[in-house]
Amino acid sequence: MTFNQQQLKQFSELACNRLTAAREGIDYFAAPFKHVVIDDFFPQELADECLRRFPAITELGWESANDADIEIKYRTVWRSEFDIPEGIVDAVRILNSAPFLQAMSRVMGIEKIMPDPYFTGGGLNVTMRGGLLDVHVDGNYHDASGLNRRLNALVYLNPEWQDNWGGEFGVYDENGETCLKKVAPLFNRLVIFDSHDKSFHGLPDPVNFPEGVPRRSILLYYYTKEGRPGEQVVVESPHSALWKKRDLLDKRGNRERNYY
Numbered sequence: 520m521t522f523n524q525q526q527l528k529q530f531s532e533l534a535c536n537r538l539t540a541a542r543e544g545i546d547y548f549a550a551p552f553k554h555v556v557i558d559d560f561f562p563q564e565l566a567d568e569c570l571r572r573f574p575a576i577t578e579l580g581w582e583s584a585n586d587a588d589i590e591i592k593y594r595t596v597w598r599s600e601f602d603i604p605e606g607i608v609d610a611v612r613i614l615n616s617a618p619f620l621q622a623m624s625r626v627m628g629i630e631k632i633m634p635d636p637y638f639t640g641g642g643l644n645v646t647m648r649g650g651l652l653d654v655h656v657d658g659n660y661h662d663a664s665g666l667n668r669r670l671n672a673l674v675y676l677n678p679e680w681q682d683n684w685g686g687e688f689g690v691y692d693e694n695g696e697t698c699l700k701k702v703a704p705l706f707n708r709l710v711i712f713d714s715h716d717k718s719f720h721g722l723p724d725p726v727n728f729p730e731g732v733p734r735r736s737i738l739l740y741y742y743t744k745e746g747r748p749g750e751q752v753v754v755e756s757p758h759s760a761l762w763k764k765r766d767l768l769d770k771r772g773n774r775e776r777n778y779y
Contacts, residue, residue, distance in 0.1 A: 520568050522609055530562050535622040543671045551692050553627055554712035556702055560674060565610060566707040570676050572606035573735055576645055586770060588654035589762045595642035607737065608643040612670060614739050623711060623741065629669050632741045637663045645687060646726050646734040653764045654695045654721040657714045660757035662779045666742035672711045673702040676735040686734045695719035695763045704734060715751035719763070
């Protein structure tokens, strides 16, 4: 299905309205770090098209992470929007559009948000049965732009998800010790959350999706020139993801990293 510009503009307006209408304690939560959870986010026809166009992991363009204790998953390798599959690119255009950035700014209280046209680490994510993602905080710095990472946005694409499948997004306390909330990866559910040194999250228990059924999501990151507030900073220098099972070190055993 092809959507014209006018349709996409209408979809964008609906998406922004859904976000800015987030209700405190129902869709918007301030603790343990700011996050929103919005169901039926995209119009049905766009969500269905994203699912239809979602590539199988047997196709080209995927890379795998296979660190048995902290990360077993697949993600796409996009260098620009020209690598994004038809249909899905429409959803990404909305999520990276100026109106949506402004809506996120209002809801999340972060000014001058910028998307990532390089899609560094962003794109499509898949976790198969037995896959996992240890509790962690994300990297804080974008080499290509010199900007500071501030927000993550996910749209889940898992129809017919059931409780015993697992794979919920875990929201943890500021030490990464206790899971305070589990968010089911329901079809067409949007999650946006603050990304900083105390926003611990993950899915450390191996997912139990049926054999051959992928846990699918679209994942995008957002940045600002302004640094994170001091109370959100534990490691001031640029760093990669810091993993709970690695004593809050990255995959190379470092707390900080080189940057360009």
